[in-house]
Amino acid sequence: MRVMNTPRSMDLEITTHCNLRCAYCSHFSSAGDVTKELSTDEWLQFFGELQRCRVMDVCLQGGEPLLRPDFQELVKGIVQNRMRFSILTNGTLLTEDLASFLASTGRCNSIQVSIDGSSPEPHDAFRGKGTFELALRGLRTALDARLPATVRVTIHRRNVGDLQRLARLLLEDLNIPEFSTNAASHFGLCRKNADLVQLTVRERSQAMATLLELSRKYNGRISAMAGPLAEAYRWLALEQALAQGVDRFPNGGFLTGCGGSFSKLGVRADGTIVPCTQLSAMELGRINRDDLQEVWLRHPELNRFRGRSSIPLSDFPLCRGCKFINYCTGNCPALAESLLCDPYHPSPDVCYKRFLEAGGEPPVTDALWDESDPDAAARQVEL
């Protein structure tokens, strides 16, 4: 198991506060929803350690990161410590002055604004009245400042029928280069609002079909690491591999889903180091108290977690007898933790076999990759 000397990047929840309460927010009611926040000086001290560790970039998130009154000071600290940054924001607080400041640093990799609909109804349904106009204004402000703005669309029951219009708004009217999608997943507040927000099997099938069509129409300008589009690509690859008699994918048959712990770590708003901000209950240490490189290289729980890639899927009753087992990676460990309190288990939510058993329709499309390239399908699964 090869591990770098230090993490390449860090996900930093610089605040636990937010001006919104989205019904499917992964932060609130999670272990990352803490009461204590770090001071400016504590973050700046930590940025110094990140520089010594040669961390290349940080992702500022929350809560809503722009809510911190010292936000610009923190960004200056990141720049002074020779790192780049990206921001995950609801967009509602982005002013022209702030956008201009961020652009002036020259270090912003991306600013991702959450937009869930082409009009107020699907967006505001779970984010709050009036938030669509504010988020759209924030996105336009970022674009006007020539920031590398991107959009994340979280797909839920109220916007699954709006995806064509939303793609037109983002990719044609606003002409952003691309946007990404995921789905309201079993984290944070979504756990108690699941029936309201999470897609049914039928809606999930609908979302996959629509997104595959849109992805082709817009020539790959729609991407996904999770959610219906990512599942459609993965599951198409499984079907294709099975049909072609491929023995196994290089990473298939073991709990290899997500290699994040080999390249980055997360920090909660209270300074607790975690493997991922979605695995916020797995506490590895505290910043400015514990040596980051020591935690990274030698923390027993982190190394055990990295070792999950050696656990065969055949160990789990969920997977035994599954015809897709040699192509499957077990998917997101954080989702398995959230659903089963066990990150050393395949995620049942992203299980193709269960999806089909529940009446889900297999994704269908023309070949998305070169069939003469035997590794192409496997690469889709590795996404």
Add this chain to the structure above:
Amino acid sequence: MQGAKKPIANSLLVLREEFDDWAILFDPDSGTGVGLNPVSVFIWKRLDGDHTQEEIHRELQEHFESVPEDAGEHVAEFIEELVRRGFAGYEVERG
């Protein structure tokens, strides 16, 4: 004479050593990274304004086994490439 000059690395760049002595030379302003092999890392660490190219070449011969005869030329080319990209320079002599 170039070999007698003392090259110095651009201090704004970040050398990220990964594993097996390989590294990424990262420019935070542009976001670009360049992969360096162990020999390049060895040279980069000596671009401190105290070593001449000739001294770096000599240390390279002492540190590594089977160093080819024309290694000095490669060291010079590598340093010049770094200078061309703005990754390194030469200290300006005080008049």
